[in-house]
Structures are given as C-alpha cells and as structure tokens.
Amino acid sequence: xxxxxxxxxxxxxxxxxxxxxxxxxxxxxxxxxxxxxxxxxxxxxxxxxxxxxxxxxxxxxxxxxxxxxxxxxxxxxxxxxxxxxxxxxxxxxxxxxxxxxxxxxxxxxxxxxxxxxxxxxxxxxxxxxxxxxxxxxxxxxxxxxxxxxxxxxxxxxxxxxxxxxxxxxxxxxxxxxxxxxxxxxxxxxxxxxxxxxxxxxxxxxxxxxxxxxxxxxxxxxxxxxxxxxxxxxxxxxxxxxxxxxxxxxxxxxxxxxxxxxxxxxxxxxxxxxxxxxxxxxxxxxxxxxxxxxxxxxxxxxxxxxxxxxxxxxxxxxxxxxxxxxxxxxxxxxxxxxxxxxxxxxxxxxxxxxxxxxxxxxxxxxxxxxxxxxxxxxxxxxxxxxxxxxxxxxxxxxxxxxxxxxxxxxxxxxxxxxxxxxxxxxxxxxxxxxxxxxxxxxxxxxxxxxxxxxxxxxxxxxxxxxxxxxxxxxxxxxxxxxxxxxxxxxxxxxxxxxxxxxxxxxxxxxxxxxxxxxxxxxxxxxxxxxxxxxxxxxxxxxxxxxxxxxxxxxxxxxxxxxxxxxxxxxxxxxxxxxxxxxxxxxxxxxxxxxxxxxxxxxxxxxxxxxxxxxxxxxxxxxxxxx
Numbered sequence: 001x002x003x004x005x006x007x008x009x010x011x012x013x014x015x016x017x018x019x020x021x022x023x024x025x026x027x028x029x030x031x032x033x034x035x036x037x038x039x040x041x042x043x044x045x046x047x048x049x050x051x052x053x054x055x056x057x058x059x060x061x062x063x064x065x066x067x068x069x070x071x072x073x074x075x076x077x078x079x080x081x082x083x084x085x086x087x088x089x090x091x092x093x094x095x096x097x098x099x100x101x102x103x104x105x106x107x108x109x110x111x112x113x114x115x116x117x118x119x120x121x122x123x124x125x126x127x128x129x130x131x132x133x134x135x136x137x138x139x140x141x142x143x144x145x146x147x148x149x150x151x152x153x154x155x156x157x158x159x160x161x162x163x164x165x166x167x168x169x170x171x172x173x174x175x176x177x178x179x180x181x182x183x184x185x186x187x188x189x190x191x192x193x194x195x196x197x198x199x200x201x202x203x204x205x206x207x208x209x210x211x212x213x214x215x216x217x218x219x220x221x222x223x224x225x226x227x228x229x230x231x232x233x234x235x236x237x238x239x240x241x242x243x244x245x246x247x248x249x250x251x252x253x254x255x256x257x258x259x260x261x262x263x264x265x266x267x268x269x270x271x272x273x274x275x276x277x278x279x280x281x282x283x284x285x286x287x288x289x290x291x292x293x294x295x296x297x298x299x300x301x302x303x304x305x306x307x308x309x310x311x312x313x314x315x316x317x318x319x320x321x322x323x324x325x326x327x328x329x330x331x332x333x334x335x336x337x338x339x340x341x342x343x344x345x346x347x348x349x350x351x352x353x354x355x356x357x358x359x360x361x362x363x364x365x366x367x368x369x370x371x372x373x374x375x376x377x378x379x380x381x382x383x384x385x386x387x388x389x390x391x392x393x394x395x396x397x398x399x400x401x402x403x404x405x406x407x408x409x410x411x412x413x414x415x416x417x418x419x420x421x422x423x424x425x426x427x428x429x430x431x432x433x434x435x436x437x438x439x440x441x442x443x444x445x446x447x448x449x450x451x452x453x454x455x456x457x458x459x460x461x462x463x464x465x466x467x468x469x470x471x472x473x474x475x476x477x478x479x480x481x482x483x484x485x486x487x488x489x490x491x492x493x494x495x496x497x498x499x500x501x502x503x504x505x506x507x508x509x510x511x512x513x514x515x516x517x518x519x520x521x522x523x524x525x526x527x528x529x530x531x532x533x534x535x536x537x538x539x540x541x542x543x544x545x546x547x548x549x550x551x552x553x554x555x556x557x558x559x560x561x562x563x564x565x566x567x568x569x570x571x572x573x574x575x576x577x578x579x580x581x582x583x584x585x586x587x588x589x590x591x592x593x594x595x596x597x598x599x600x601x602x603x604x605x606x607x608x609x610x611x612x613x614x615x616x617x618x619x620x621x622x623x624x625x
Contacts, residue, residue: 036129036463037083037141037566040093045104046075047150049217052193052459053101054182055148060082061129071184071193074150083138088131093144095123099221099262100183101148109143116144153220153260154268158212162234162276170274170307170329171204172227174213179222179257185482203273205307212270217492220262222247227254227270230331230356232381235274252357252381260471278379279336280311280326286319287347288604289584293318296390297339300325304332318388328379333364338373338388340484343447345473345501346373346395347607349386354413356380371473371482391608393475394502394615395440398447400425401508404458405430413559414452423449432508440574443501444471451509460493461512472500476607477614479503502615568623574618578612585609 034056040057052073059066064087081458095103106125108116117126130140153178161168177198184193201213227233231254238246238258254273261267284296295316302311311326311334326334338346349370351363362384367376377384402413402425413425417437418559425435451460462515466486472479486505489496495507585605 005382012398016117017282029621034086034088035085036132036487038082038091038093038127038129039080039137039141040070040199040260040403041078041080041109041145042070042071042072042074043078043145043147043149044074044101047152047153049197049199049219050182050475051150051178051197051219052076052186053098053148053150054184055101055146055365056096058096059086059091060094061086065437072148073193078145079332080143082561083141085132086129090120091127091142093127094121098180098182100151100178100180100219104147104149105145107145107365109145116142128372133141138474142155144609151220151262152217154215154265155201155218155260155261156212156215156268156270157201157203157225158210158270159273160210160272160274161205162274165277165327166209167308167327168209168275168277169204169205169207172273173229174201174203174273175199175226176201176216176218176223176227179224180219182220192366206522213390215265215268220260222257223254223260224257225273227273227275229352230358230360230378230380232276232278234276234568236272238269238271240267240269244346246471252450254358275330277327278330278332278381279310279324279383280328280377280379281385282315282317282325282336283322283381283385284317284319285387286388287391288608294341296341296344296388299337299339301335302326302328302332303335303463304329318340322385326379330379332379333376334384335367335376336374336378336386336388338390340444340498341390343393343395344390346370346388347391347569348389349375350389351375351377352385352387353380355438358485365567369476369479371384374386380418393443395442396499396501396610397504397505398437398439398441398449398497398499399434399448400437401432401434401506402427403508404430405512409454409458412525413454413509416450416452418448419450427511434506434508436504436600441499443473443499445499446488446496447499447505448496449494449507453595454511460509460510461509463492464471464494464495464510465472465508467506467508468498468500468503472503474501474503474611477611502611542560546611571619571623572584575616578616578619581589582609582612582616585612 026432027609038059043053044053054069054071056067056069059068066084069086070081092527103123106116107271108120115128119126120123125144127142127144129142132138132140157174159172175198177196183197185195185197186193187195197219199216201216201217203213204211233251233254236246236249236251236256238244239255240261245259247257256271258269258271281342282298286292295318298315298317300311300315301314302309307329309328309332311328315323316326317323327600338504349368354362356362361396362380364376364378367374375386377386399415400415400423404427408427409431409432410428415425417423421439423435425433427433452503454460464487468481469486470481471484471486472481484498486497486500487495488498493509496505497505585608589602589605590611
C-alpha cells in the first residue's frame with residue numbers, strides 16, 4: 001500500500017461530484033497497458049474567518065478532458081478524488097484560480113510510482129500515468145497533492161447622513177457576503193458547508209454625521225454589502241487607498257458589490273452608505289357635497305430604532321389640507337388615528353406608496369381599520385403619504401326603556417335628553433317598556449339621558465344597559481362594530497351614550513318600585529301581559545302634533561290604542577331627506593359630471609347611493625305599516 005495520508009470518512013463526504021465530458025472508452029490491451037489512474041488531493045490550511053472552499057481542476061491527457069471538484073474545510077483533513085481512469089502517458093492537472101486562496105505547494109505522494117512536476121502555468125502539474133496492471137487495478141495510481149492557503153482582505157462599512165438630513169442618527173446593520181464561487185460556510189440545518197460565506201456589521205451615526213463598523217476580515221475578492229431593514233439610501237461608494245472598488249450598487253435595494261484586495265487594514269476597502277430621513281405627510285379629503293369647514297382632529301404616535309422617530313402628536317386638518325407630520329428614520333412605524341367628528345365617518349384610508357423599494361408593504365399588517373379610523377405605516381424612502389377620506393354618516397335614533405320589577409307602580413317616568421328634551425316612558429306592568437325619541441342624532445355624537453322623579457316611592461337601581469354595546473357604523477349597508485363603547489358614563493338614573501349610525505341605540509334603566517299604588521293617571525290595558533298604555537281620549541290631529549312629541553314603541557300594541565301621527569311625521573321627514581340626498585348623488589354621478597370626479601370618489605358616491613336606496617326602501621316599508 002502507498003504510504004500516504006488517506007482522507008477520513010468526514011473528508012470523503014466533502015468530496016464534490018465530478019463534472020466530466022461524455023465518458024470515453026479506452027482500448028485495453030494485454031495487461032491493461034493503455035490506461036492508468038490518477039488521483040487529486042487537497043489540503044486547505046487553517047485561517048480566519050473559517051470557511052470551506054470548493055476547488056475545481058481540469059484534467060487533460062491527449063484528447064481526454066475532464067473537470068473535477070473537491071470541497072475542503074480550512075484546517076480540516078485532506079480530501080481526495082476517487083482514482084480516475086485516463087490514458088497512459090503524460091497528463092496535466094490545472095487548479096482553477098480564485099482570489100480567496102493561493103497555492104502553497106503541488107507535490108506527488110511519497111512512494112507513488114508515477115512522477116509529478118510543476119510547469120510554468122500557475123496551478124498546473126504534469127503527471128506521468130503508468131499503465132494499470134489490470135482493468136480496475138488502482139495500485140499504480142499517480143497522485144498529485146495541492147496545498148492551499150486562504151487569502152483574506154479587510155472591509156470597513158461606514159454610514160453617513162445626507163446633506164439634507166443632518167438630524168439622522170442611530171445604529172444601522174449590514175450583511176456582508178462573499179460573491180466569489182466556492183466560498184462556503186457551515187449550515188447547521190443540513191450539516192454541510194452549503195451556505196455562502198457571510199458575516200454582519202453595524203455602523204452608528206454620531207452627532208458628527210459619520211460612523212464606521214471597524215475592520216472586518218473577509219475572503220479576498222468580491223463581496224456584497226446589504227443594508228438591512230427599511231432604508232432610504234441616497235448614495236453608496238467603495239474605495240481602497242483612493243481607488244474606486246465599487247463594482248455595482250442598487251440604492252433602492254440598499255445593496256452594493258465591491259472588490260476587496262488581499263492584505264490588511266492598509267489595503268482595506270471602505271464602503272460608505274449615505275442615508276436620508278423619510279418624510280410622512282398626512283392629508284384630509286371629503287367625499288360628498290358641501291364639504292364641511294370642520295377641522296378633523298388626528299393623534300399620532302411612532303416607534304422604531306433611534307434616528308429620529310418623533311412625529312407631531314396632534315394635528316387638525318380641514319378637508320383639502322395636508323401637513324408634514326414627521327421627518328423620521330426610514331422604517332419608523334407611524335400610527336395615525338382620526339378623532340371623532342359627529343355626523344361623519346371615514347370612508348377610505350389611502351397610503352402611497354403601498355410597497356417600498358424592497359417589496360415590503362408600507363401598511364403595518366392588521367392595522368388599517370375604517371370603523372376605528374386608524375392605520376399604521378412604515379415610513380419609506382422619500383415621502384409616505386396617508387390620506388383619510390371622510391363622508392357624511394347617517395343619523396341614529398334613541399330609544400329609552402324602563403325595566404321594572406314585578407311590583408310595578410303604574411305611571412309616567414320622565415327622562416331629559418341632552419338637558420332640553422323630555423321623553424316619557426309609561427309604566428303599565430312589569431314588562432320592559434320603551435319610548436322612541438323622534439329626534440335623529442348625529443352618528444358618534446354623545447347623548448345624555450337623565451331620569452326624573454319616579455312615581456313615589458319607586459327608585460332607580462343598578463345601572464343602565466345599552467344595545468349595541470359598541471358603537472356601530474355602516475359600510476355597504478352592513479353594521480361594523482368599532483372599538484368605542486356605546487356607554488361612556490352612567491349612574492343608576494343617567495347615561496351618556498355615543499350614537500351608532502343608521503340604527504336605534506337602546507338605553508334601558510332599571511327601577512325598583514314598591515307595591516302598586518292607587519290613583520294612577522295612566523290606564524292599564526287588560527288585553528294580555530304586554531298591554532300598552534291607552535291613548536288619550538282626544539288625540540291631536542297630524543297637523544297639531546308637536547314636532548318633538550315622543551313616539552311610543554307600538555310593535556306590541558293593539559290597533560287603535562296609540563296615536564302614531566308623530567311617528568308618521570318623523571318617518572316622512574326622514575324619507576324626504578333621504579330622497580333629497582339620492583337626488584344630489586344622482587346629479588353628481590350624471591355622465592356630464594363624471595369627468596370631474598376621481599375614480600375613487602365615484603366609487604364612494606356609488607356606494608353611498610346604494611346605502612341610501614336601501615334606507616329609502618326601509619323607510620317606505622315602515623310608513624306602510
């Protein structure tokens with residue numbers, strides 16, 4: 001056996017697959033004299049940073065040509081190819097060069113019967129191939145051994161602020177990756193050296209506007225530098241001793257490729273990224289006729305790595321106005337919420353651009369909510385625009401209910417609404433009894449209900465309940481709950497509620513009356529458990545009904561027992577307003593006017609028109625009852 005170092009099982013596992021021309025057949029004479037075997041071995045000496053290298057060799061022997069590869073780990077065991085059958089005679093083996101390694105020696109294995117000699121060509125060895133004693137007999141294999149040393153260089157990554165962004169500070173992270181083929185690092189997931197060699201760096205911008213990472217040792221050759229995260233890069237440069245080392249750059253993606261010379265810090269490549277601050281602009285638009293002069297309130301917060309991240313905490317904008325609310329480090333998360341403006345709702349929130357240059361979304365996932373009037377965005381390169389579009393919201397109605405115990409004291413329970421209007425609820429039995437306020441209230445407006453004196457000696461108990469429990473808003477005719485509770489303040493006999501859109505908000509008070517007393521001023525029906533109060537003997541005519549007269553809930557009342565003139569009047573007035581709004585929208589959407597509306601506003605108007613038509617049909621059905 002030849003006295004040479006054989007690869008361990010681990011090293012053999014690193015031997016790469018062979019890349020060859022189509023297999024060639026060799027004539028085999030007596031004793032197999034026309035072909036022999038060669039073997040290529042590799043030793044990769046230790047170094048830092050540690051990585052594995054893939055080395056390629058071209059084998060030529062007359063008309064025979066073949067390429068093989070070996071992967072060797074720095075400081076690891078020697079690895080070899082399997083014996084390769086080639087024609088007898090002179091063969092050459094040439095190692096393909098790379099900037100990240102150099103050849104230390106080319107030798108033959110001691111005791112091999114063949115000879116190995118170097119030539120004037122870099123990386124080339126000349127082998128004498130002896131005929132094999134017999135087909136498949138590799139005892140006379142000629143072996144050439146290459147020993148390589150790693151070659152390293154030094155990179156330093158610097159960060160500076162653009163001339164228009166002197167306030168930019170903070171720490172920025174970078175990833176540096178070798179771009180030359182064959183430079184690999186260990187992959188714990190696969191247990192092999194199959195990852196590109198890579199390392200990380202960071203640079204901190206100080207008050208002076210420039211910060212650097214310090215020297216980083218890398219494989220010599222080409223490396224790629226990538227600034228991590230959401231970025232706003234305005235320039236990238238790479239120099240070594242005054243010479244340009246930048247091969248390519250992409251400002252949008254924050255990447256660059258630069259050349260790194262072999263050597264130490266005296267020959268290092270300095271890569272400099274120039275970043276700028278991002279601008280965040282907030283705008284307000286109105287969809288619909290007669291834009292209000294109201295100033296819509298906004299609250300803003302922000303978060304992210306230092307550098308800076310601050311935004312204006314409160315802003316007031318009228319329809320058609322915009323304001324720069326922050327000049328921040330790119331990638332800063334900005335959270336914007338529009339405050340409550342009674343009678344209006346957010347119809348759309350428009351963010352531009354929707355993605356940054358690296359393809360990541362500008363809107364923070366799960367944060368855009370029209371019912372809650374809020375969105376969060378990542379500030380991107382240049383300017384990020386956020387536009388809130390509002391439209392009129394349908395008014396809501398108020399229903400006041402009283403829930404007595406079994407010992408009901410018949411009589412009138414008075415309530416004041418917003419301190420000016422009186423709504424009475426008539427108690428006749430122990431069922432929950434209600435009165436509908438005929439006044440429409442603006443969506444999201446606060447309404448305060450205060451209970452007056454009960455029929456003595458009754459008293460209010462517990463606290464009021466509200467349905468729906470959260471303020472609801474209509475989109476496409478469907479209700480969506482907001483994060484606002486309907487009940488904002490209460491005592492046993494009072495409540496302040498926020499009104500939902502286009503629906504009834506029902507407030508129920510509990511009372512704890514004593515035993516029934518005589519002398520009630522309200523007659524009690526004897527036609528069942530859900531009997532209703534008897535109408536006055538002389539009901540006012542429709543023309544005599546007061547505009548603010550309360551409307552009794554009549555769903556369970558016998559026919560003819562309660563006057564409904566006020567209810568009819570309210571429904572007719574509301575229906576007239578709805579029809580007028582429909583006429584205005586149809587006029588705006590006429591073909592001759594469409595060219596003056598943006599596509600987005602046309603969509604919002606058409607959506608509003610569909611909602612109004614459904615409301616019109618609903619009111620018509622109510623009037624027909």
